[in-house]
Amino acid sequence: MSTTPPTPSDPATGTDGSAARPEGKPVPDLTLVPARPRTLGSRTVPIDRPPVPASAAWHDGDPVGRRQFADLGPLKLESGGRLPAVRLAYETWGELNEDGTNAVLVLHALTGDSHVTGEAGDGHPTPGWWSSMVGPGAPIDTDRWFVVAPNVLGGCQGSTGPASPGPDGRPWGSRFPLLTVRDQVAAEIRLSDLLGIDAWSLVIGASLGGLRVLEWATSAPERVESIAAIATAAQTSGDQIAGFHTQLAAIRADPRYRDGDYYDAADGDGPHVGLGLARQIAHQTYRSAKELDERFGRIPQGGEQPLEGGRFAVQSYLDHHGDKLSRRFDANTYVVLTRTMITHDLGRDRGGVSAALASVTARALVIAVDSDRLFPPGQSERIAAGIPEASLRTIHSDYGHDGFLIEEDLVGAYVQEFLEQGARR
Ligand SMILES: CC(=O)SCCNC(=O)CCNC(=O)[C@H](O)C(C)(C)COP(=O)(O)OP(=O)(O)OC[C@H]1O[C@@H](n2cnc3c(N)ncnc32)[C@H](O)[C@@H]1OP(=O)(O)O
Ligand SMILES: N[C@@H](CCO)C(=O)O
Structure with a gap:
């Protein structure tokens, strides 16, 4: 069945999952340059992702850069x-x-x-x-x-x-x-x-x-x-702790998390699925509902048909951010730092x-x-x-x-x- 995407409220939004985004509103009492406009492309994240390292943590011996x-x-x-x-x-x-x-x-x-x-x-x-x-x-x-x-x-x-x-x-x-x-x-x-x-x-x-x-x-x-x-x-707040809790649960539910002892796993694989899920849950809270509605709305991801099991563009966008974080971050650090936010008082x-x-x-x-x-x-x-x-x-x-x-x-x-x-x- 073919799908005709509903027209989003932002007329600049494309139908392939890419989107032009709303400008930041100027602050009233300062003369400021508005947020830089960016046009973002669509991207299909493969379901069968290439393997990622057990942990993307920096280790002694890695390039130091400016550190x-x-x-x-x-x-x-x-x-x-x-x-x-x-x-x-x-x-x-x-x-x-x-x-x-x-x-x-x-x-x-x-x-x-x-x-x-x-x-x-x-x-x-x-x-x-x-x-x-x-x-x-x-x-x-x-x-x-x-x-x-x-x-x-x-x-x-x-x-x-x-x-x-x-x-x-x-x-x-x-x-x-x-x-x-x-x-x-x-x-x-x-x-x-x-x-x-x-x-x-x-x-x-x-x-x-x-x-x-x-x-x-x-x-x-x-x-x-x-x-x-x-x-x-x-x-x-209670609301923040609740959101952080589900992110931690996503990481812990990944069998590759191994209660946090995954660095020297025999298969060399880490909890990147759980970490990616945690990032997806978090990323929704990092952006406003208005932005996600206006930017993505109900637009199918390019080349995908939601009524045939494909994704909407916003789903692909979250998949992308989850996948990307799991390639650059360590799941245990995510857990440790999230717990510092939970206990912050x-x-x-x-x-x-x-x-x-x-x-x-x-x-x-x-x-x-x-x-x-x-x-x-x-x-x-x-x-x-x-x-x-x-x-x-x-x-x-x-x-x-x-x-x-x-x-x-x-x-x-x-x-x-x-x-x-x-x-x-
Ligand atoms: C102090 C600190 O917090 S440091 C940590 C900051 N860095 C991060 O949080 C890293 C994650 N990045 C982000 O969260 C964001 O990119 C920000 C906040 C840095 C900048 O936000 P924006 O410029 O608005 O980027 P946006 O959230 O739209 O993401 C753009 C990415 O989504 C991708 N994307 C956009 N639409 C889609 C889609 N339909 N399907 C898949 N991917 C998509 C773009 O291709 C782009 O990919 P890339 O980053 O790999 O090049
Ligand atoms: N994008 C930010 C959000 C958390 O403040 C980060 O990843 O650190």
Whole structure:
């Protein structure tokens, strides 16, 4: 039976699953360049995918690229556990001035890494995830600021994580201890000590990076002059925990997960199906319903007939993102980092969230994306209302949570404005 795709509401949308996307709406009080237009092609993801490695984690001996490494010694963890040896991979741009007053710490989200800006290759699996935010003349201008970006503790791009060698030299796997956002920041504080940075002019990050930004401002207020917390929360909600839970269940249900001990599996195969499913569940929350409706609607994927078992374009799009992540990321790291988001509560043992936010002395820029259904704007409003010296900015975008990555121009304009305000004080 032939299918005639319904006409989507966006007249620029093609019928082959490719789509021209809506423009980001301009922010009313700033003159800004709108989000760059992109036309995205359709792609058919083969059902029988070529084999992927058991883990796409970075290992000693792989190309180092721009990474540097800091060995930070043992770390006692909030859960009562202990990591006997912590290493953080990090990258830097610009130069630290003589009095050490121009340092900016950039903290990545769930599947990011230290490679904030620059090309892919030479060991870096992806191009810089905030390339137009950081660099010479960029909002975080590396001619002026010394920028440091670590790969998070528990990560898989050079920092100590579940794919790293445990005390017996074998990968940690299921033995890797439970981490919290506080542990991640404790390691980053050690990195700051090692780099000789007493106080950061700015600590900035979004999503999981934003959770760490808030933790920095609360656990080390004397070392943070200002923060930018983007698309994030002071405490993850029941709805967020529910979404994270199903992602973890998808990974654990993959028989190749082997309870986390898959690195040296005899068949060399890892839980890429489960990881891909987790990414698909997550990716829907990264984008708005409006975008998925207008961009894909009910358009069949090119060459496929849904009434004959084929996919709609949006299904193919999610398949693609799931497949792509499973080729560049480690499933155990996904589990470890997702659990840090599940347990995130800035107010734990601090008299509650309000008391924790009230203790923040840093000047704060809080940015929300109005269509974010993962970290909804109400969570940013709560942060901004609770921090004594905070300003809230809301980006109008159809791209949802991923707006913090896609709307770099809008985020950049607010960050630049915030940095300039700080310099005038
Ligand atoms: C700090 C951090 O968060 S770092 C981590 C950031 N990086 C990521 O999250 C990596 C995953 N990437 C993404 O989520 C997104 O690409 C973003 C957020 C970085 C950018 O978003 P956008 O530019 O809007 O890209 P979009 O989500 O539309 O995806 C484009 C991809 O989907 C593919 N695609 C589009 N339509 C279809 C379709 N119908 N079927 C299959 N694939 C499709 C495109 O070919 C393109 O593939 P490619 O990335 O392999 O070249
Ligand atoms: N695309 C982002 C979303 C999570 O904030 C990531 O993968 O890290």
